[in-house]
Amino acid sequence: MNEELDSQLSAMFDDELPPAECELLARRLSRDEPLKARWGRYAIMGAVIRAERGVRLNAPLAGRVNAVLLAEPALAAQAAPRDRSATRLRWWQPLAGSAVAAGVAAVSILWLRSHTPDAPLAARVISPAAVGSAPAAAPQGEIYTVPVPKPPPALVPSTELANYVVAHSMFSPPVARRNLLSAFMTSEPAAAGTEEPQADVKVIAQ
Amino acid sequence: MSADASDLSLVRRVQRGDKGAFDALVLKYQHKLVKLVMRYVRNPAEAEDIAQEAFIKAYRALPQFRGDSAFYTWLYRIAINTAKNAVVSRDRSPVEYDLDRNNNDESYDMQGRMKDSETPEGLVLTDEIRSTVNAAIDALPEDLRTAIVLRELEGLSYEEIAAAMDCPVGTVRSRIFRAREAIDRRLREVFEGGLGRAEELG
Numbered sequence: 001m002n003e004e005l006d007s008q009l010s011a012m013f014d015d016e017l018p019p020a021e022c023e024l025l026a027r028r029l030s031r032d033e034p035l036k037a038r039w040g041r042y043a044i045m046g047a048v049i050r051a052e053r054g055v056r057l058n059a060p061l062a063g064r065v066n067a068v069l070l071a072e073p074a075l076a077a078q079a080a081p082r083d084r085s086a087t088r089l090r091w092w093q094p095l096a097g098s099a100v101a102a103g104v105a106a107v108s109i110l111w112l113r114s115h116t117p118d119a120p121l122a123a124r125v126i127s128p129a130a131v132g133s134a135p136a137a138a139p140q141g142e143i144y145t146v147p148v149p150k151p152p153p154a155l156v157p158s159t160e161l162a163n164y165v166v167a168h169s170m171f172s173p174p175v176a177r178r179n180l181l182s183a184f185m186t187s188e189p190a191a192a193g194t195e196e197p198q199a200d201v202k203v204i205a206q
Numbered sequence: 207m208s209a210d211a212s213d214l215s216l217v218r219r220v221q222r223g224d225k226g227a228f229d230a231l232v233l234k235y236q237h238k239l240v241k242l243v244m245r246y247v248r249n250p251a252e253a254e255d256i257a258q259e260a261f262i263k264a265y266r267a268l269p270q271f272r273g274d275s276a277f278y279t280w281l282y283r284i285a286i287n288t289a290k291n292a293v294v295s296r297d298r299s300p301v302e303y304d305l306d307r308n309n310n311d312e313s314y315d316m317q318g319r320m321k322d323s324e325t326p327e328g329l330v331l332t333d334e335i336r337s338t339v340n341a342a343i344d345a346l347p348e349d350l351r352t353a354i355v356l357r358e359l360e361g362l363s364y365e366e367i368a369a370a371m372d373c374p375v376g377t378v379r380s381r382i383f384r385a386r387e388a389i390d391r392r393l394r395e396v397f398e399g400g401l402g403r404a405e406e407l408g
Contacts, residue, residue: 010383012212013234014357016364019211026215030226040233041393042386047237048339049358054250055240057335058328061254062232065261069225075269076223 013042213277239285246289256292260285342389354385
């Protein structure tokens with residue numbers, strides 16, 4: 001007999017074996033008769049140590065119970081009809097799933113419709129800034145405005161680029177350098193358009 | 207360690223249709239159950255009949271066992287109810303169990319045996335088993351004997367035994383296993399003594 005297996009059996013008898021190992025050993029124990037006999041002797045040892053007097057240690061109780069249970073159906077077979085009744089009740093589960101999916105889709109459609117530009121209520125954007133910048137010919141009352149796209153942020157500030165060009169001016173012809181600097185100045189977005197960068201460039205360029 | 211994991215793994219197997227796993231549960235608890243039933247009926251043979259009935263009831267009720275309580279607690283409840291019903295149906299009063307009775311009282315043994323329907327050979331074998339196990343325990347090294355006695359007699363967990371003996375839990379597990387192995391070597395000789403008595407183990 002494998003000593004490790006017997007050690008596990010002893011620990012399992014005392015409820016001191018990890019559950020995963022219990023599962024494996026229980027499987028073996030239910031089939032392995034010598035192992036089961038050893039298990040039975042462990043129980044006898046305990047009965048003797050506890051001095052359970054009046055209890056017959058060689059009583060064929062387990063054999064008698066086993067003989068009675070041989071005529072009984074296995075429990076898994078008894079449980080089968082109950083499983084069938086349970087499956088009968090599960091017919092609504094796919095329908096419930098479909099209903100939930102349809103509900104989510106409906107909510108999504110409503111939400112999207114409320115956020116489309118042609119939606120009459122949601123598109124009415126009345127902002128003080130827009131009113132102030134509206135041309136004089138615009139009709140009074142409701143003003144339909146299109147949001148002004150924000151300019152993409154400059155990856156590198158134009159001042160730094162200009163400084164870079166000036167610092168490396170010795171490697172570029174003067175005409176090209178001037179063209180490049182003027183291109184930087186004109187391409188400066190209006191929102192960020194302060195005069196300070198141009199002044200900086202002029203100072204450095206000189 | 208999760209308590210009752212070993213019983214639960216056997217119970218799950220029975221619930222899946224493995225009768226052999228129930229056999230292991232019967233082997234483990236038969237003596238404890240008979241002892242419990244003997245608080246209601248003193249005759250060992252009658253107690254065994256009631257214990258047998260309790261085991262069969264438990265087997266039939268196992269599909270309803272969800273594991274909310276420990277298996278042995280559930281089993282004991284069935285056994286107590288079975289014993290009470292048996293006593294009522296036979297129009298007897300439960301025997302008062304004298305908790306103060308000394309277990310070493312030889313007169314009790316004799317009285318119990320007078321009511322016992324067991325054969326003389328069976329009595330001899332029970333005595334032989336008992337004396338063999340006791341002799342084997344006496345022959346154990348001190349650390350092994352302490353470990354097995356704390357486990358079986360006091361019902362301590364491995365962790366509690368480790369604390370009591372000031373050693374790692376792994377050492378406790380090893381000591382208890384080695385103690386059982388030493389006892390089992392002698393016990394096997396009794397059951398395999400050439401008289402085919404091993405079959406009577408159950």
